[in-house]
Amino acid sequence: VREARIAAAKAQQLLEVVAGRKRNKQMEVGGLVITKAFYGSEKAVNKQADSEESSDDLASQVIDVTIPLNFLVNDLGQLKLHEGVKKSGIMGFCDPCPSEPKKLLIEYTCGDRNYKVVVDDCEQLLIPQEAHRV
Secondary structure, three states, X not given: OHHHHHHHXXXXXXXXXXXXXXXXXXXXXXXXXXXXXXEEEHHHHHHHHHOOOXXXXXXXXXXXXXXXXXXXXXXXXXXXEOXXXXXXXXXXXXXXXOOOOEEEEEEEEEOOEEEEEEEEOOOOEEEOOHHHEO
């Protein structure tokens, strides 16, 4: 797990410049901006979704994937993750807790509205969606 986290961190460094450029472009046009995203243990992600604070115990069970998800936002201001594909295989992700069920929490803005969604590991995701509005 430690090596996977190091590899994910290196991948995120490679994505960071382009992800930042894409994020800034989306901010200028009032498009999709991922503000917070965590991937990991179902229990830890659910607790992360319910609270603003994170404990060290929870932090070891999730990985921050805000950068890689901003990188994946397309020019139309959409993010699509395909069904049946484990999210740990996405560049900049890793599996922080092997053999446990995992979820992905995403908080995002589009225009001046806030959204939040939690999906299962192999579940399809297409954002933005009005159903995710908070």
